[in-house]
Amino acid sequence: MQGIHQPKREEVLKLPRVHISSHPVMEHKMTALRDKTTQPPDFYRLVKEIGALLAYEATASLTLQECDIETPLKPMRGRRLAGGIGITPILRAGLGLAEGFREVISDAQIWHLGLRRDERTLQAQEYYNQLPHQVNLQVCYAVDPMLATGGSAIDAVNILKRRGIDRISYVGIIAAPYGLLKLSQTHPDIDIYVAALDEELNELGYIVPGLGDAGDRQFGTL
Ligand SMILES: O=P(O)(O)OC[C@H]1O[C@H](OP(=O)(O)OP(=O)(O)O)[C@H](O)[C@@H]1O
Ligand SMILES: O=c1cc[nH]c(=O)[nH]1
Ligand SMILES: [Mg+2]
Numbered sequence: 035m036q037g038i039h040q041p042k043r044e045e046v047l048k049l050p051r052v053h054i055s056s057h058p059v060m061e062h063k064m065t066a067l068r069d070k071t072t073q074p075p076d077f078y079r080l081v082k083e084i085g086a087l088l089a090y091e092a093t094a095s096l097t098l099q100e101c102d103i104e105t106p107l108k109p110m111r112g113r114r115l116a117g118g119i120g121i122t123p124i125l126r127a128g129l130g131l132a133e134g135f136r137e138v139i140s141d142a143q144i145w146h147l148g149l150r151r152d153e154r155t156l157q158a159q160e161y162y163n164q165l166p167h168q169v170n171l172q173v174c175y176a177v178d179p180m181l182a183t184g185g186s187a188i189d190a191v192n193i194l195k196r197r198g199i200d201r202i203s204y205v206g207i208i209a210a211p212y213g214l215l216k217l218s219q220t221h222p223d224i225d226i227y228v229a230a231l232d233e234e235l236n237e238l239g240y241i242v243p244g245l246g247d248a249g250d251r252q253f254g255t256l
Contacts, residue, residue, distance in 0.1 A: 035183075035212070035235045043231055046211045049218045053091065053227045060087050060229050067207070068245045074254040078130050081179060081207070081252055084229055085134020088205050089175075092227040093119075093138065097172060115139075117172030120199070122147050124178035124190050125162060127249035131177040131205065145174065147193060149186045156239045158186040165197050173201040179248040181206045181228065182241050184213030184220075191221045207248070208232050210241045 046052070055061075066072055067080045098113040119139050123132035125148040136142060148162025176190045187204050194202050203225040204217060212235055218226060232241050240246070250256045 035239055036237050038212075040234050041211045041215050043211055043233065046214050046218075047231070049214065049226075051222070051225045052214065052218060053225065054231050055088070055091060055227070055229045057087065057091075060084065063087070064207075064230055068243065070246070072251075074251060077251045078253075081130030081248070082134040082137070084207055085131040085177070085205075086137045087134075088131070088207075088227055088229060089135040089138035092175060092203055092205050092225070095225075115172065118143055118170055120145050120171045120174035122165070122174055122176045122190065122194060124149050124176060124186060127180065127252060128176075128178040130252050131179055131207070135175065135177060135205075143171070147176075147190055149189060151182075151186055151239075153238075156183050156185060158189045160189070160193070163193070165193070167197075169198045171199060171201075173203060174199045175203050175205050177205045179207040180241060180244070181209040181213040181217060181226075182235055182239055183210075184216035187213065187217045188220050191217075191224060203227060208241050208244055210235045 063080055063084050097116045099116040101112050101114050103112045119142040121132050121135050121142045122145045123129050146164040149158045149160055151158050174194055181187055191202055205227045207229045209228045209231050234242050236242050
């Protein structure tokens with residue numbers, strides 16, 4: 035990232051459709067997640083727990099539809115989520131986050147998408163795609179812990195849009211100002227939810243202070 039201008043945190047804080055969590059429980063879990071002494075089993079559990087908290091925040095604006103049910107005592111009018119909910123984990127690191135999401139929306143469809151960032155060029159490459167052709171979703175959440183240069187997130191949203199998904203949200207754990215600005219400018223029609231906004235990218239494209247490599251730390255491949 036040498037020689038590339040990176041915006042400051044303050045410059046991206048007020049972007050429209052960007053939501054940065056401010057919940058104290060989230061911050062508590064984030065501190066444990068970032069700690070370099072946290073080992074893969076705990077790291078994976080924390081990613082899942084943070085995924086569930088993010089799911090709760092990201093689903094707050096979902097649309098409901100009325101339906102008739104009967105309680106053991108009497109008929110009543112209830113409300114259910116309208117249409118299907120999709121979750122697209124961006125492999126590998128998005129897997130733990132998707133598990134957390136599923137604890138909140140257990141009947142969501144899971145659409146796996148494999149993107150690998152080339153460590154030299156920092157360009158994302160697609161290597162796996164299990165997106166179905168039948169599309170009937172209210173919203174699809176693309177989930178990936180790290181929004182660094184934004185390349186992987188932008189490609190994932192492009193792929194979902196080409197599949198005909200109208201409403202897409204990106205959900206991540208940590209964003210760098212650079213990637214957040216790129217994603218928001220390239221796809222101004224999506225909502226972006228993250229647990230934290232960090233300072234910058236280092237010369238290798240890692241988020242600082244960040245948490246290191248989210249995939250390796252979840253799956254013990256350090
Ligand atoms: O914003 P970007 O610069 O594109 O970087 C972020 C991407 O890099 C990481 O994945 P990685 O390529 O390391 O794959 P992994 O999940 O298999 O570890 C991360 O999970 C994102 O997908
Ligand atoms: O800091 C970073 C950047 C990309 N991918 C990661 O896992 N961590
Ligand atoms: Mg990785």
